[in-house]
Amino acid sequence: MSGRRYLDEDDVRIRARGGSRPRTRNRPKHEDAKQGFVTAVDRGRYTCLVDDRAVVAMKARELGRGSIVVGDRVALVGDLSGRPDTLARVVRVEERRSVLRRTADDTDPVERVIVANADQLVIVAALADPEPQPRFIDRCLVAAYDAGLEPLLCLTKSDLAAPDELLATYATLGPPYVVTRRDGDLSELRGHLLGRLSVLVGSSGVGKSTLVNLLVPEAERAVGHVNPVTGRGRHTSTSAVALPIEGGWIIDTPGLRSFGLAHIRPDDVVAGFADLAEAVAECPPDCPHAEGTPGCALDAWLAEGRLDPARVASMRRLLSSREAVD
Numbered sequence: 001m002s003g004r005r006y007l008d009e010d011d012v013r014i015r016a017r018g019g020s021r022p023r024t025r026n027r028p029k030h031e032d033a034k035q036g037f038v039t040a041v042d043r044g045r046y047t048c049l050v051d052d053r054a055v056v057a058m059k060a061r062e063l064g065r066g067s068i069v070v071g072d073r074v075a076l077v078g079d080l081s082g083r084p085d086t087l088a089r090v091v092r093v094e095e096r097r098s099v100l101r102r103t104a105d106d107t108d109p110v111e112r113v114i115v116a117n118a119d120q121l122v123i124v125a126a127l128a129d130p131e132p133q134p135r136f137i138d139r140c141l142v143a144a145y146d147a148g149l150e151p152l153l154c155l156t157k158s159d160l161a162a163p164d165e166l167l168a169t170y171a172t173l174g175p176p177y178v179v180t181r182r183d184g185d186l187s188e189l190r191g192h193l194l195g196r197l198s199v200l201v202g203s204s205g206v207g208k209s210t211l212v213n214l215l216v217p218e219a220e221r222a223v224g225h226v227n228p229v230t231g232r233g234r235h236t237s238t239s240a241v242a243l244p245i246e247g248g249w250i251i252d253t254p255g256l257r258s259f260g261l262a263h264i265r266p267d268d269v270v271a272g273f274a275d276l277a278e279a280v281a282e283c284p285p286d287c288p289h290a291e292g293t294p295g296c297a298l299d300a301w302l303a304e305g306r307l308d309p310a311r312v313a314s315m316r317r318l319l320s321s322r323e324a325v326d
C-alpha cells in the first residue's frame with residue numbers, strides 16, 4: 001500500500017567502503033548462488049527450501065545486520081546438499097514484495113520485520129472460549145492494511161457460538177471471512193489459502209494450532225489447553241514457521257499475539273478506505289481524523305451527507321485502536 005514503507009534499515013544494501021574499483025566488479029562473486037525460500041528462523045539458523053531440499057544456512061558476514069525473516073527469498077552458496085550437519089550461507093536477500101512488521105508495544109519505536117512477501121493476514125479469532133476481542137481484530141486489520149496484505153477473518157469454534165453478532169461489527173468494513181470448527185469442513189478456508197503466502201495471527205487459545213494441524217497434519221503443531229480461569233491457552237509453540245499448503249504457504253507465528261502499531265500513521269490506516277480518500281485529501285496536513293478535529297474534512301463531508309457514516313465510524317474505530325494500549 002504505502003510504498004515508502006517497503007524500505008528501512010533492514011533493506012539498505014551493504015556498500016563497499018572506500019576503494020576506487022567500480023562496485024559492479026564485486027558483484028559476480030556469487031554468480032553460482034541458488035535461490036531459496038526461508039521457511040524457518042531459529043537462533044541465527046535459517047531453514048531454506050532449495051529446489052525440494054531443506055537446507056540450513058547461516059547469514060554471510062557481508063549481509064551485516066540486515067534481517068532475514070520467514071518468507072524471504074534469498075540467494076545461497078556453499079553446501080546445498082541438505083545433509084545433516086551441513087551449513088550453507090545466505091549471501092543475498094531479494095527485494096521484498098511486502099513486509100509485516102511489529103513494534104513490541106505502541107510506545108516502542110523499534111520496528112521488527114517479522115514476515116516477508118506475505119499476501120494475506122489470516123486473523124484467527126474464536127467465537128467463544130476465549131470470547132472474541134474486536135479490538136484485537138481491529139489492530140490486526142490496521143496492521144494488514146499498513147503492510148498491504150489482504151485480511152481474512154477466520155472465526156473458529158463455531159460449535160460454541162454463532163458468528164452473527166461479531167460479523168455485524170465488521171459488516172461495513174467488509175473483510176472477507178470464513179467460519180470454522182474443528183469437526184467441520186475447511187474447504188472454504190483452503191480455497192482462500194490456495195497459492196498464496198498467508199500469515200496466521202491470533203491470541204492464545206483461539207484454536208490456531210488445531211487449525212494448522214487439520215490443514216497440514218504433518219506439521220504436528222502442539223495444541224494447548226485453555227486455562228479455565230483466564231480463558232487463555234498455554235503458550236505451547238514458539239517459533240514462526242512456513243508450512244506448505246495448497247500450492248501456497250501458511251506461516252504460523254506462535255509468538256505473535258498482537259501488533260504494536262507505533263510505526264503506523266493515521267494516513268496508513270486511511271489508505272485502507274478508498275471511498276474516504278477524496279474527503280481526506282482536503283484535511284490539513286497530519287490531521288488525526290478524529291471526530292471533531294478542527295478542519296477535518298470527514299466531519300464536513302459527513303454533515304453534507306457525502307460519506308457513509310458507518311464507514312467513517314469504522315475507520316475512526318481503527319484509528320483509535322492505534323492509540324489503545326495492549
Ligand SMILES: Nc1nc2c(ncn2[C@@H]2O[C@H](COP(=O)(O)OP(=O)(O)OP(=O)(O)O)[C@@H](O)[C@H]2O)c(=O)[nH]1
Pocket residue numbers: 156157158159160180181182183202203204205206207208209210211222223224225226233234235236237254
Ligand atoms: N469447542 C471447540 N474447541 C476447540 C476448537 N478448536 C480448538 N479447540 C480447543 O481450544 C483449545 C486451544 O486450541 P489451540 O489449537 O491450542 O489454540 P492456539 O490458538 O494454538 O493456542 P496457543 O497454542 O496458545 O497459541 C484446545 O483445547 C482445543 O482443543 C473448536 O473448533 N471447537
Ligand SMILES: [Zn+2]
Pocket residue numbers: 280283284287288289290293295296297298
Ligand atoms: Zn481529517
